[in-house]
Amino acid sequence: MNTSVNLAGVTLKNPVMTASGTFGSGAEYSDFVDLNKLGAVVTKGVANVPWPGNPTPRIAEVYGGMLNAIGLQNPGIDVFIERDIPFLKEYDTKIIVNVCGKTTEDYCEVVEKLADTPVDMLEINISCPNVKEGGIAFGQNPKAVEDITKQIKKYAKQPVIMKLSPNVTDITETAKAAEAGGADVLSLINTLTGMKIDIERQTFAIANKTGGLSGPAVKPVAVRMVYQVANAVKIPIIGMGGICSGEDAMEFILAGATAVSVGTSNFHNPYTTIEVVAGIEDYMRRHKVEDINDLIGIVK
DSSP, X not given: OBOOEEETTEEESSSEEEOTTSSTTSGGGTXXXXXXXXXXXXXXXXXXXXXXXXXXXXXXXXXXXXXXXXXXXXXXXXXXXIIIHHHHTTSSSEEEEEEOOSSHHHHHHHHHHHTTSSOOEEEEETTXXXXXXXXXXXXXXXXXXXXXXXXXXXXXXXXXXXXXXSOSSOHHHHHHHHHHTTOSEEEEOOOEEEEOEEXXXXXXXXXXXXXXXXXXXXXXXXXXXXXXXXXXXXXXXXXXXXXXXHHHHHHHHHHTOSEEEEOTHHHHOTTHHHHHHHHHHHHHHHTTOSBGGGTTTOOO
C-alpha cells in the first residue's frame, strides 16, 4: 500500500501533517506522538523578530471548536534556527516552517534566513494584518496575495506554500492570485473570524474581541473551499479545518487535497495525527485502494 504523496517535488511518507500553531515545533508533543510517523511537522509561525502576542485571555472554547487570538507569539527566527530546527532534524519527517510578518519585508527577511537551513518547505501565513495597509490581512486582497508571493519567491530556496484565509468573498480569486505569483502549493483554510460574549461578565470572552474559529465546526466550510480551489488551480493543496479522524481527512483528499493538516484536535487528543494516519490506511484497505494518489480529487 502506497501512502506517499508529492508536494512540489517534496515526497511525504503519508499525507498527514500538523497544522501551524497547534503543535509548537514538535518538542512538546514528542512524548505522545512518534514524529517519525508523520508526513511532515508544520511549525508554529515564526517572524523576523520575537512577537509577544496579544493580551490575555486569548482562547475561548465554543460549540464545535475554539476561538484563539494568540497573536502569533513566537521567539523570532534566530532562536528558531538555533533551537527548533536541530530538534526536528533528529526525526525522519519533513520540516515545514510557517512564516508570519507585518510587512512584505518582514516575510522576505525570514525566508532569506531560512534559505540555507535544512528545512523542506515554507508555509506563508498571509492572514497576518498588513501594517502598511492599515491592518487588512495580506490574504484578503488578491493583488496583495500575488505581489507578496512574487516577492517571497525571489528569496525562497524551498518550495513555497501560501496559506489562504477563508475570510474572503471568493476563495478561488486569492488561490489563483497565489498561483499567478508563483506559489508551489496552497494550504487552506486558516481560521474563520469569530466572536464570543461572556454573558455573566457582559464582556468579550477574548481580550482581542475577535478570534480565529477552528475545530469541527469549520470543516464543512473548509471541505467546500478545498473543492472549489482544487478545481480552480493546477498546484497541489494541503487541506485543513476540523480534521479529527481518518474519515475527516478522506473528505479533504476526495475533494482534491493532496495532503492534510491536523490542528485543533491536537489540543484535546494529542494522538490525533497518528490516529488519522491509521484511519487513512484503514480506509484504503476497506476500499481496496493500493495508492493514495488514486483517491485525490476523484469526487467531481
